[in-house]
Amino acid sequence: MLDLGFVRGNLELVEEKLRARGADPAALLGDFLTFDQARRKAITNTEKAKARLNQLSQEVGALKRTGLDASSKMEDIRKVKEELDGMGMVSLALELGFRDLLASIPNLTRDEVPVGLSEADNLTVKTWGEKPAFDFEAKPHWELGKSLGILDLERAAKLSGARFAVYMGAGARLERALISFMLDMHTEKHGYTEVLPPFLVNSKSMFGTGQLPKFEDDLFKVEGSGLEQDISRNLSPGEFVFVPGHEGMFVVKRVIGSDVEVQLCKPKESTYQLTVPKSTLLYQRKLYLIPTAEVPVTNLYRDEILDEARLPICLTAYTPCFRAEAGAAGKDTRGIIRQHQFQKVEMVKFTRPEDSDAEHEKLTRNAEEILETLGLPYRRVLLCTGDTGFSSAKTFDLEVWLPGQQLYREISSCSNFESFQARRANIRYRAAGAKGKPEFVHTLNGSGLAVGRTWLAIVENYQQADGSVLIPEALRPYMGGLERITKSEVQ
RNA sequence: GGAGAGAUGGCCGAGCGGCUGAAGGCGGCGGUUUGCUAAACCGUUAUAGGGGCUAAAACUUCUAUCGGGGGUUCGAAUCCCCCUCUCUCCGCCA
The missing domain is CATH 1.10.287.40 (Serine-tRNA synthetase, tRNA binding domain)
Structure with a gap:
């Protein structure tokens, strides 16, 4: 805001x-x-x-x-x-x-952000690593994953539908190894504190980081089975409520003093309107599955005043992420590029306003170091104005090279939100010395990294002519010493 | 799920119909003392919004805020109702 x-x-x-x-x-x-x-x-x-x-x-x-x-x-x-x-x-x-x-006004992008409307206007800042040279035709991860028996998308569809994955054997272990490896690197080398937050949050948290009210359709919602009464709630038109003594679900039309005009909307054969006292309405408690750890971790300090001496606060969290992405139907339907559930290790920082630029650079570097340690070729891209997220003032994307598809693909997004989220979530700090009026902190975050995409990047970049996949050196201790993934017996 | 107790400023903690935006303490800031530090002492110290003044501040005035919402009352931190959260006990449970 x-x-x-x-x-x-x-x-x-x-x-x-x-x-x-x-x-x-x-x-x-x-x-x-x-x-x-x-x-x-x-x-x-x-x-x-x-x-x-x-x-x-x-x-x-x-x-x-x-x-x-x-x-x-x-x-x-x-x-x-x-x-x-x-x-x-x-x-x-x-x-x-x-x-x-x-x-509903998005953050103002910084002046150094290139003006443009689409991906095509993003600015490549740097490129790292050698693309692997294969003397055979590189396969995409979904073929390798299937033939090695480490990725099962058909059975995942049976369990949950499209855009879900089952990892098996060394594939599951690889995912787990990546999570541990990333968390260890951020906590032991980069100075972050590990956090394990809830995966379900309330709407206030979603507002704080900017997912609500504009992007509700992209979120998975969980509604409790029991009805509750909460007459302290502020009603807004369009909200769903239940009226005791009446079948079905009602939608709020407008609020008139302590009365509310509601209209029956489900089931919808015959609709009718009622005006009832607000105090009689019932609600269903609603929680949201987090689309990123950014939400619970940034909201950790909502409505708090932090000591300047504590800043910058650097946190890292592993969480699964859940995205409905209603607008993305038909995009990236093959493989595990775009899933309704994926794992991510996230970095979140709270800084003084004057430090956020330097901390943004550091945070981006911390993500790059993961890629470099894993030996994955990537490039850093400064997103243009049209591609920069709603809450962000400036975003670097890291894009990893995927030989199976011959393209660079986003694997991390590192953003400086300046005071935009802090103002929504009311996160302030009191400067020592100066006449101590609390000021909004700057918040930053970045993926470090998206685990699923790292998994597929390793599978594609480390594939061998015989269809096996080498394990990057740095990951082997986390794989029980395993050096290579070969075809699994159990499928 | 049942029964009870509680939620007050940056923190601790008093207040239980008007003189309370809120005692006292801690912390912070400014000062006095001191060779320096410590201690002691004095002063000061909530947030948001509106108006005035201003180049902008400072300043000034008003409004709101004692977990959240509503009610009673001329008047509510204080009384009543509802909700949320925390704690204790019982039940259930990984």
Whole structure:
């Protein structure tokens, strides 16, 4: 989330940066200034009335204590309250609408980020390693994995459907070895602290890192079986609720004071509307499967004020990642490039604003060192404005060489979010010395690395003429000394 | 799942209808003392938003905030209801 004052004062810059991302500033910002003014006007009005109310209450108190008649003051209070009731809905609507607007503006990309709309405009910063030269035709990992008996996509489809994988034997061990190897390298060599977070998180966490509200369709949701009542919840139109005494699921149309207008939406043969008190509604508790460890790990310090002396905080976490990626149907359907579930080792940093650039470089290097230690050729790419993620100000992708497909493929994405996530998640630090107003930290993260893609990169890059796969030196201790994966007996 | 206890500022902890944005302590910051450090002493120290003033700050004023939401009341940290979370005991369980 951007700072409101900043947007107000730098509207032209914000519009320009939005255009650079390929977004339409008019659609996103609307008439920002008019909206902002209306909102502020409403705030001023209601606050003035509230001030008057507080004033009158004091006076009533004073009168009552001295035993005098306060009925005329009470009459004044009644009038102001009526006035306030009338303004309430307007300012609430404005406030909520404005907050949504602000929350749906993507981060501003840095000036050094190349302007462009697609992958084609990304800038290759460096290239490392020699592509392996084979005197035979390199095979893709799905063929090698199948013939070696270490990857079973057919049976995975039986279990869970498309875009899931079963690893067997040395294949499973390789995945596990990679996780341990990466975590050890980050904790022992790069100075990160290991974290094992929950894989299910609430919507507040998803908001904090920017997945919600815009990208709900990309997430897997888990809804509890039991219905709960939570009248403290703020309802928003479009939300699903249950009404006791009525069959089916209802959708919220609008909120009128303490009442809610709801419409039956499932089952849908015959729909009807109801207006019921908010306090009678039931909800289903909803959790989200994490799409990356970034979500739980960054939100670790949500609503906290950190000591400057603790910064930078460098954390690394292994988690499975779950992505629905509704928009990616038909893309990368072969092999394990794009899965609904994959494993990843993630690096997350919390830094002072002035350090985030240097820490971004270090973090990217830490990911590169994994690739280098494994002997996998890669290149570093600076993403262009249109390819940079919603929350990010600047992103480097690392792309590994895949000989089976003759192309470079993203294996890590290292981003500097600056204060964008910190503002959403309210993560601050107090500077020692200076007059100690808490300031937002900068957050960063990067894959170090995507384990599934590392697995397939090793299989493709280390394949031999006989169809076996050599294990990179650095990984052998994690494989019980195994030097080569050969055809498995059990299939 | 059942029964009970609790949630207050950066931290600890008091308050249980108005004078409480909140005592006291710790920590932080500024100062006095000191050859330096420590100690002692004095002062200061919440966040967000709106208005005023400003080039911008500083400053000033108002509003909100004592886990979250709602209610009672002229007035709520304080009373009532609901939710969330934490702790203790029982049950179940990897």
